[in-house]
Amino acid sequence: MNFTTLSFIFQRVRRNISTSPYLHLATTATIAFSLLIIGAFGLIYVNINNLIRSWQDNIRVVAYLSDELPQGSRERLQQRLAKLYGVGNIRYISKDDAMDRLKRQMKHRLSLLEGLRENPLPASFEIRLVQGWQSWDRLDPLVDQIKAFPEIEDVECGQAWLRRFSQFIAFFKLASLIIGVLIAATTVFVCTNTIKLTLYTKRQELDIMRLVGATDTFIQTPFHIQNLIEGLLGGLIAVGVLFGTYRLFISKVQSPHLFLSSGEISFLSLTACGVLLSVGMLMGWLGSCLSLKQFLQS
């Protein structure tokens, strides 16, 4: 393909767009709208996932010790626990430390603790996990191993709600994927029909081109380029609107009472934005491929 052919193809792209601008505006808007929905799902997913990950990173296993455990046995137990795979840092919390912590947490209701004759709280080990061991499939066997020590009376690995929340997020991810695919398919369908409308309005022109010796590639290329441009524009609009909404949202989320702080909310990464633009271009290209295939075969 030489310079003349390329310049002619771009002339045809300009001509196609300028002869029916509203049709092309509608295609761009459709692509932008669908990418906006897909991007919004992505943004929500990324942030919730980040939040869960940060919570998971703070997961700790608390192993409660029996009251009769002498200091020497406790130190040996700590050494044995430290040798288990996945165990990072182990911190000993004595009965008194546990009571002090409870008092700090209940500083406005200390009267509730005044009637206690003795400290009912057990001593414990707070076990932090090494990086990468916070996933449920690795955590459960480790907890079982800790429970197996006879000196340990009970093991608590709170965050049961976090596990359920993670399962909900996995479901959300699947639902988003299905919705995303459906929206993308609908957009491709709309793009296909928009190109079909353009093809019908240009049928005479394209027939003449074929008669004078234009190849299928020569006929198709301007439509592909035009839809790629519309996909790219739609993607840019979607990313722009998403970013604007994101900035507006984080400017409102400054209250410390909200469970999310503005610092914890992140926008889509550059790669994700690139993927969104590529998906827009892909949808446009698929739309033109499907319509042109049908047209050229007719």
Added chain:
Amino acid sequence: MTMEAESVIRMFHVHKRYGSQIALHDINLNVMKNDFVFITGQSGAGKTTLLRLLFLDEEVSEGQILVNGIHLQRIRRAKIPFLRRNMGVVFQDFRLIPSYTVYENVALVLETAGQQTRYIKKKVRQVLRMVGLEDRLHTYPPRLSGGEQQRVAVARAAVGNPLILLADEPTGNLDTAAADMVFDLFRQLHTRGTTVIVATHDCRLFEKVQGRIIELNRGRVESKHNI
């Protein structure tokens, strides 16, 4: 040189049917290089169908066609555009692109063939000068008269230096003066070595050139004779 070597178009027992309707029946034809051939007959005789088979706008139902040695029934779809670049086609209804200027309509042929811009400019101006429309380069076809539009169509057909020029009722929509002007262009192209095939029922044109007349009647060859 043998007859085979000089043949540009050969048709062997060509049939064309649309459902049960017979458009062409057992057509045998041999057109030599630089021939001027008239295909004549009444409306519905099969003149247009015969031309459409030659530039592969239609496929034969039976028989074989060779154009410049290429077997049309065996040609790959991707090769059809290259075959068409060796042919110029002129239609009764001109078939110009209304949103393209005169220059753009003619240049289209060379642009599809991937020619260089400088060559295209030179060649298009040259051909438009030949048809007397050099001053209408930037005019859109709907602003031209019928005769002028047909001259643009002839320019478009001629610009690629085709081996064969096919014309389907080229003067059908024109008055006598415009028709004569268009036919003079065909004669010029013929003089330059182009094989010209004109489908027409305008008997007046037969007197203007030495050539062959093939008369069709209800899809069959009724007569062949030289003029």
